[in-house]
Amino acid sequence: MSIACGGVYFTWVSPSLPRLTSDDSPIGTTITLEEGSWIASSAFLGGILGSLIGGILMTKIGPKQCILSSSIPYFAGWIIIILTKSPVMIIVAQGIGGIGSGISLSILPIYVSEIGDKDIRGKLGVLGMALVNTSNFIVLAFGPFVSYAALALLCSTFPLVFLITFYFVPESPYYLVKIGKKDAAMSNLRRLASGNVDEKNIRLNLEEIENTIQYDIENGTTLKELLTKENYRKSLLMVMGIKLLRAFNGTPAIDAYKQTIIESSNSMISPGISSIIFGLVPILAALICAICIDKIGRKLLITVAALICAVGLVAEGAYFYLQETNMDITSLSWLPTAGLSIYLFCNTVGVATLSNIIVGEMFATSIKGIAVPFFSIISSIVNFTVLKFYEPLSDVWGRYTVFWIFATVCILGALFVLLVLPETKGKSFIEIQRKLNKKSENI
Incomplete structure (x- = not known):
């Protein structure tokens, strides 16, 4: 729900x-x-600040309370959008909402x-998406x-629903052990077992968590070490690569310009109906991904999905190229909605969900508290x-050129995943690190 609250800020732009x-204009x-x-883009600037805040807060109040705090900027942004008539204040409101998204992500x-x-x-992860x-x-x-x-x-109702529901979610057992609340961690492990309580397994899980926390204490890591130590080079x-592919x-x-794209295409399918289709397709894709991810694995899903995304984007670009050359494309007026639907489906199955x-x-627990906020900042940037340069470049080079650039990135990204990314399906964090750092004795 927390990520959903952030996603709504970006999706709201499309119909608005x-x-x-x-x-x-509804604001006069x-x-x-x-x-x-x-x-369209200011929420990502807010995400940079939110990621910094999230990284600081997590060590002080724990991941649950930190995520819960994201509801404050989420709700505040919508109140400003509802009340303001100023374009500048809408930009500010989007930035405030982006702070919540940065904290969550x-x-x-x-x-x-x-x-x-x-x-x-x-x-x-997939069901969350x-x-x-x-x-x-x-x-x-x-x-x-x-x-409007x-x-x-x-x-504005999304952050309220999130605040009420997430309040009752258990805190991370790792954080509770870290602050010395071992009994509370045991209680949460039993709760997370969801009725399948095996006291022996619970004790083993707690022992593993204690060993992990002890390792983190003995091997505390800084941002400088993340960027320079050989152990983290492959993970980086x-x-x-995945973050650059997703962007x-x-x-x-x-995501932000879907309706604008359809309106400029003169598609036979109206922008309103296309908008509904674009909303339904990712839901179906996420459910399929949830079924396949722990059977097929991350690597194959991303590779195949990225290649099919490229097909949809090439088709989309071809349509706009033909439109710009004043060719009769009446018989292809279904293509803009179809091309974007193919892209949205496969992007959700692969890159957007799994990134x-x-x-x-990908990171050891000792560095994860630094690595995840760091890459959240990189993603926002x-x-x-x-997003900021999509429209200006479309005006200068033509929308078709931008779509073909996106398609090229999908193909290069698929090759990167196929040749470089290790499979992490069903592996513990220690197993993943051993695979990434076969030559490292420290692991």
Whole structure:
């Protein structure tokens, strides 16, 4: 729900931006394309600050309370959007919402990996994304058909629901052991066992957690060591590659500009209906991914999905190229919605969903508290870059060129995953580190 609250900030832009840039703007002022690009991208700037805050808060109040605190900027941003008539304040509000998203994304992979058994880590991450896609569907399904204010009011209910429900979720046993609350950690381990309580296994799990925490204390790591030590070099390469693939394959830009893209394509399928389709497709994709991830594995899913994403993007670019050359493409007017649907489906099955899971799996627990917030900041920076320059580059080079660039990144990313990324399905954190650092005696 926490990531869903952040996702809504980015999805809200898709049905709202065409209204804000129209002559009949709901805030009484028609915003410029430049202001529109800032509205679409400013949440990622807030994400940079949120990631820094999350990294600091987690060590002081624990992952649960840290994630819970994200509801404050989430809710505050929507209140500003509902009340303001100023484009600048909408940009500020998006940035405030991005702070909540930065907090969530910098902490949640750690939290999920600490409360979930290795056999279901993938499913937990994917089912979380399924809920994100469900919230996005609500926004995309209602957005074109309700008023601007009503949509913002609807979005403001998400952080309230999250605040109420997440309050009752257990704290990470790792954090409880770290602060000396061993009995509370035992209690939470029993609760997380969900009825399948085996006291012997609970004690073994607690012992493993204590050993891990002791290792973390003895091998405390700094950001400088993360960036320079040989032990972390492969993990850095893997995660950086996945994060760059997720950003430069067009994920942030297409998520924000879906409805604008369809409106400019003169598709036979209306923007409103296309918006509903774009909301439903990722839900179906996330459910399929949840079924396949712990059977097929991360590596194959990302590789195949990225290649099919490239097909959808090439087709999308070809349509806009033919449109720009004034060819009769009436018979292909179904292609814009179909191409984006193929892309959204495969991107959800592969890169967009699994990137956060891989970040939580690639680093040893002793460095994870630094690594995950660090890469959350990197993600915010590259996502902001892609989103901020998508519209200006589309105007200069043509929308088709940008789609073909995204497709090229998908192909290069698939090769990277196939040749470099190790499979982490069903492996413990120690097993993953041993595989990454075969020559390292420290592991």
